[in-house]
Amino acid sequence: MIKECKICGVTDSITLSYIINHPCPPKFIGFICNYKKSPRYLKIKKLKKLINVNKKNCKFVAVLVKPDNKILENIKNLEFDYYQLYNCNPTKTQDIKKKYNKKIITAFTIKEAKDIKDHKMYKNISDIFLFDSKGYEKSMSFDHSLIKNIKFDKNIMLAGNIQFDDDLEKYKEIADIIDISGGLETAGLKDISKIEIFLNKFKNYKDET
DSSP states (O other): OOOEEEEEOOOSHHHHHHHHTSSSOOSEEEEEOSOTTSTTBOOHHHHHHHTOSOOTTOEEEEEEESOOHHHHHHHTTSOOSEEEEESOOHHHHHHHHHHHTOEEEEEEEESSGGGTGGGGGGTTTOSEEEEEETTGGGOOOOOTHHHHTOOOSSEEEEOSSOOTTOOGGGGTTTOSEEEESGGGEETTEEOHHHHHHHHHHHHHHHHHO
């Protein structure tokens, strides 16, 4: 059952303030910290300024693709609650978790069934498993049935071309947390009207379940 949502790829203060102060804010807000191919990537100076706010009840997530020590040191004192790690082996993930004392979202990019098996190696490390497409910044989909019938011992976050007006019912047997980014954008920028529709839809879904 879907319990929470995450809005990812926030890049400006107006959007961030709107999300944080919404009557039904997402539990998680994500920021792209080191993946320069993404149009949502934030340079460190802008990132520090952007997230220096009262986040209220939201949890801030640093999205990191195979992070090196430089980016980890640059963000270590910022108000992040979770590190979302792509392409990070279990040993590196464990080291990051211990050194920086952060909760970990381990991201798995899925194209076929064999891509899922790696989750077992992170069983005692990760706090949340995220299943995403291979598209990264391209908001591609993957076949959700690949994970539908697997029993996980973690909350499952689901990403990959989820749209602002999707019927959330179709994800309820797969995900605990919905992660949306490109589906809230128009011409590559976060669209307040789409965010409003999505958050209200999410609130109505939770009220009905």
